[in-house]
Amino acid sequence: DILGRDPAAPPLTLDELPSLMLDEDRPMLTAMVTDCLIDAKPIDGEFRIVRPDGGVRTVHMMGEPVLDTDGSTAAMWAVLRDVSELRRSQRTVSESRESLQLHRHHTQSERRLAVQLQEAVLPPWRGSLRFPQRGPEALDLAARHLPSSNNALIGGNWYDAMELPDGATLLSVGDLTGQGVTVASGMAMLLGALRGMAVAGTRPGQLMSWLNQLLDASVQPSLGSAVCCRYRPETRTLTWAQAGHPAPLLFRNGTGRMLAAPDGVLLGATSGAVYGQAEETLEDGDLLLLHTDGLVPGHYGAEAVQRLLDLAPRFRGARTAQDCVRTVVEEFGESEREDDACVLIARIGS
Template identity: 40%
Template sequence: MTTGEGAPAGTARPAPAGGRADWLAGVLDVIPGGAVVLNPIYDSAYRIADFEIEYANAETEDPTGLRGPEIAGRRMLRDYPTPGTPDFFVALVRVLDTGIPLHRNLEEYETVDEHGERTTASFRVHAARVAHRLLITYQRLDRDSTFAGQLETVQRLADFGWATWSPRDDEIAWSDHMYELLDRDPRDGPIALADLPGYVVAGDRAAVAELVRAGLAGESAEKEFRVHKNGGVRHLRLLLEPVRDSEGGIASIRGLTRDLTRRRRAEQALTATREIMQMQRRQMAEERHVALQLQRAILPEIPGTSPDRDGYQVAVRYLPAEAEGRVGGDWYDVTALPDERVLVAVGDVAGHGLRASAGMARLRGALGGLAVTGRTVSELLGWLNEVVLQLPDDTTATAVIAHLDPHTRTLAWAQAGHPVPVLVRGGAATTLEPPAGILLGATDRPGFALSVEQLYPGDLVLLYTDGLVERRGHDYDEGMSALLAAARDCSGSDPERDIQRVLDALTSPNAEDDTCLLALRVGAPPTRS
């Protein structure tokens, strides 16, 4: 800490020859906001024990209502002992010791309002060492300035900016983040709305020119376009909304710009993954007929498996609800992975017909490309959620995805609002305990938990869609009870026969919904390497 040089305890340190400079007082009197000069007070050990106010300008007001010269002679710790004072005091001592200026926000500092009532307020404080004293200036942060700062933070975090164009007086106002989005130096100022097409990628100028025309004509309009940024492009969406005066004329035009770059890049990465997967499938089946390729895109063949050779056996059945040629949104997938695990999945896109079929194809296609990454099934569901969020008309879907390790006979699975798998073991049928997971497409931050089940040779796991257990006029619990009763009759030795047994017990020729049922039988560890 700073020490005195012979200063008696409890007194201010002697000022340099000439006393307080009159010019400093003159400067403080014209500074906007409060400004004070503090003299250090020393104890018997020559340590700073307090600060005394030597001078305060007319803008300075203390918590008791005293202003300017009335405050002179008062001390910081003795006369203003608020909760935040000790920490602030230590910071001021450090400024006097080091000469390094201080810039700090004081939150909830006690003061007096315009009615003379004690209250708390926030201040922006600056402190600097001047001729063995401290010069302190401060400005009160009113609610509007605090809100403006918070708004700027929100704009930065959410990647949006706002602008206002006033055609009558040629006034333009942009938020700070608007400059960042359009890659424009704030020192150059904002640009006129009519000049906006010149700042976008050439291929988007016609669309932006039409947007500007609509905005200047008093129409609400929005467009997505690209601008150049650091050697690449940034994807933006601009919404223009007119503000009319009392006579119906255009007083101003408000604009809200949103940065969509991360979303578009995610879509492009997913598209690239899907294209690689599609190319691999075409190479494997190029000699087959186009009609067979279409059939496999809708109902992929399940490779032949043996519980003795592979450690598992899979059978699957899909029953469409509508007339031939109009498939629904139920889907399944079975994929042997490079690490000898097998991925099994069953899902359901809401609805029927071509729209549901298109959604199903996108989900299955995405999963086929993402599965080879080796990531957990809960992470795969998170990626599929991003895919569903991009589908039109607020599409939602359900799915259950599992990784079976034939060597350890563990089943790692996750679900997204999907019916829970059934485990058949030793003549008993039970549902697995579901990990947390909600519908795909319900939210952009879903969170899918992972569950691991230890299986044993002879176990049979049934994955299915809701069409198997839901029937008009019957509640869901009735359907589940019927499924468990039928599953108890499954032997587990032949998944194909077990599937047919369950379907015979639960389905009818005129089922109102698609039905997909996948049976996974677990055998001994595989003999192949």
């Protein structure tokens, strides 16, 4: 059965056995048999045979010499066992283990690159910033990126703040769907385009339309959400637009509310989308909170907004924007979160 021979055929001699073997395995069988018959060594080895139907089987052979009364080898006995399936399974396990190690190495390398991309793009500042750096109407700014509980997942969340040539300040947060290097590089591209258009003087509504066009035409199709604000300190005017993103929250005198959002669909969802624009006049001491989905773990939409609005009394007693960010992190930062998130807080006035 093992060799695939007709049971009615005459017995196979030991000399005929090599003719069924693969060429590269014949020297091993010859050495085992010679060592057994000449040097009385036990046999323990494997070789591959080719059956009449072309199938290859792996055979394990164990045997010992039978000694004569004078100590010479009179005969030998051997047991042949078909171990083809066992060896095939072992090879599969070994290949799977190598594949898993390769995949793990690839994942670690990809995560390392995604983290480097994210760190290179997101503003490196810690603590508070002021834009513009002088003047009683300057914005006191602070932000934080909160990673997901699964450190292997690097998402496309971003926050950004920059002073524009005309003295205005650009504030934005956003999220590109997915995880990994592709998403991190897409986020970098989107944020770079946003900064460039804002420096050129593009207003938030038009800026969102062009970002949508850019994402719609990209090689890697994806969806993104964003909110973009332009603050003019001399008039305390906030002009903003959104693309399928949570609206900014405004805190004033110990209470908070969500700003009424202008029209805007997700970036990349449809070609030629038009984005509305809204304006809000801010007051000294106002607090503006921008965030991405997932900031409040386990809560989304209206529930998440309400949890953030409930922080209004604590924000009122804070001295800086950084204190307010610290309050958010203390409240929601330690909880298990499925995705990473960002929060950006701007405080109006000195």
